[in-house]
Amino acid sequence: MDEQHSLSSDDQRTPVGSHSALHTDFWVEGDVPPGHRSGFVAVIGRPNVGKSTFMNALIGEKVAIVSPKPQTTRKRIRGILTRPDAQIIFLDTPGIHHPQHKLGEFMVETAYRTIPDADVIVFMVDASVWPTEEDREIAERLRKLDRPKILLMNKADLISIEEAQPRADAYLELGPFDEWFLTSVLEGRDLDKILDTIVKFLPEGPRFYPADLITDQTEREIAAELVREAALHFLKQEVPHAVEVQVDEFKERENGMVYIAATIYVERDSQKRIVIGKGGSMLKQIGQHARRELEHFLGRPVYLDLWVKVRPKWRRNERILRYWGYKPK
Ligand SMILES: Nc1nc2c(ncn2[C@@H]2O[C@H](COP(=O)(O)OP(=O)(O)O)[C@@H](O)[C@H]2O)c(=O)[nH]1
Numbered sequence: 334m335d336e337q338h339s340l341s342s343d344d345q346r347t348p349v350g351s352h353s354a355l356h357t358d359f360w361v362e363g364d365v366p367p368g369h370r371s372g373f374v375a376v377i378g379r380p381n382v383g384k385s386t387f388m389n390a391l392i393g394e395k396v397a398i399v400s401p402k403p404q405t406t407r408k409r410i411r412g413i414l415t416r417p418d419a420q421i422i423f424l425d426t427p428g429i430h431h432p433q434h435k436l437g438e439f440m441v442e443t444a445y446r447t448i449p450d451a452d453v454i455v456f457m458v459d460a461s462v463w464p465t466e467e468d469r470e471i472a473e474r475l476r477k478l479d480r481p482k483i484l485l486m487n488k489a490d491l492i493s494i495e496e497a498q499p500r501a502d503a504y505l506e507l508g509p510f511d512e513w514f515l516t517s518v519l520e521g522r523d524l525d526k527i528l529d530t531i532v533k534f535l536p537e538g539p540r541f542y543p544a545d546l547i548t549d550q551t552e553r554e555i556a557a558e559l560v561r562e563a564a565l566h567f568l569k570q571e572v573p574h575a576v577e578v579q580v581d582e583f584k585e586r587e588n589g590m591v592y593i594a595a596t597i598y599v600e601r602d603s604q605k606r607i608v609i610g611k612g613g614s615m616l617k618q619i620g621q622h623a624r625r626e627l628e629h630f631l632g633r634p635v636y637l638d639l640w641v642k643v644r645p646k647w648r649r650n651e652r653i654l655r656y657w658g659y660k661p662k
């Protein structure tokens with residue numbers, strides 16, 4: 334039922350978009366104009382407010398997967414935007430919530446640990462609802478921090494102007510903030526202005542990454558995330574939360590095709606049956622959807638082999654979590 338696949342040795346460690354292998358964080362490019370700005374921008378907030386959507390929109394590529402289900406982002410993801418006058422390194426984080434298992438604890442810790450690394454904090458909230466307990470807790474932490482803070486009240490497309498005013502007031506009370514925006518990332522409202530505001534707060538500095546690099550994740554890591562995104566897309570209720578994806582093989586074939594073997598892990602046999610579906614129908618749907626996304630992302634044809642396995646209670650198992658790379662960075 335649960336055969337073990339070993340990780341293959343040909344792990345692709347080249348970050349995406351890079352023209353060469355990048356082994357250090359600090360690769361400094363010589364030619365930037367005077368007054369060039371650079372730095373780290375942490376995007377913080379509770380789950381599902383639109384943090385990953387925001388980062389993707391600014392970078393113009395899907396660097397972080399997105400779904401209507403909370404807690405889609407599980408690790409800290411760097412998204413890099415290079416302009417002639419600035420390089421902005423976004424730190425997309427897991428949503429801050431009250432964790433119910435070790436995975437949740439790791440996620441929240443990852444998010445909080447990102448804050449001290451940032452030159453600018455973007456605190457994102459969902460303006461279509463009133464501030465929650467979690468929003469207040471995050472705001473409390475931020476208040477003590479001496480760093481430029483921008484409040485982004487997202488999802489304004491879901492409410493009327495009359496509704497927006499009292500909501501905005503309630504969120505602004507959580508401040509102080511250096512700047513704030515009522516926006517809809519989905520509609521692309523004011524994204525240019527928001528970006529310029531972020532750049533304004535960044536210190537002067539060099540480019541830390543090559544101009545064509547958009548994320549620190551490897552192709553292999555993104556492949557795993559895209560398979561997970563496809564699984565989240567089709568699965569319902571509790572099953573998506575129990576899903577983990579690991580890429581077992583990632584091989585460039587001579588004919589230009591990429592061969593990817595990945596395993597979808599769940600916690601129970603009943604979940605495994607759901608992921609596979611009647612006669613394999615669910616797994617087929619997930620696979621087709623993931624393959625399309627992978628081909629779009631890699632720009633090459635993909636052969637995708639999917640496996641489903643059970644790892645009981647993996648979300649509570651610190652050893653497995655660390656093995657899968659979930660230690661807070
Ligand atoms: N209506 C609306 N939905 C949005 C907006 N921004 C993001 N979303 C949706 O909110 C859900 C969660 O987005 P995601 O970026 O994964 O949130 P995260 O958990 O904070 O990273 C997705 O279904 C997005 O499409 C917005 O401006 N308006």
Ligand SMILES: [Mg+2]
Pocket residue numbers: 384385386397398399405406426427428
């Ligand atoms: Mg996210």
